[in-house]
Amino acid sequence: MSEITKQKNNTKSEIIDALLHKNLYKMPDGRQFYEATEKELKHVLCSQSGSENLCTL
Incomplete structure (x- = not known):
């Protein structure tokens, strides 16, 4: 697995982790x-967080 792929998977898993900590379990x-794109996950996290800092991920 290339370094870029590993980094992207880490980023996606970090976003999923943040969503789970907010007690969200599905899109x-x-x-x-895991079926969603990183962009979709970021959008859900941003809309649930209310924090501008998370919207710039």
Whole structure:
């Protein structure tokens, strides 16, 4: 696995971790987090956080 792929997977898993800490377990449309793109995950996290800092991930 390339370094870029590992880094992207780490970023996605970190976002998923943050969503789980907010007691969110699925995407709003019912999909599992691993089925969503990183961009979709960031959008959900940003909309749930209310923090501008998280919106700049």
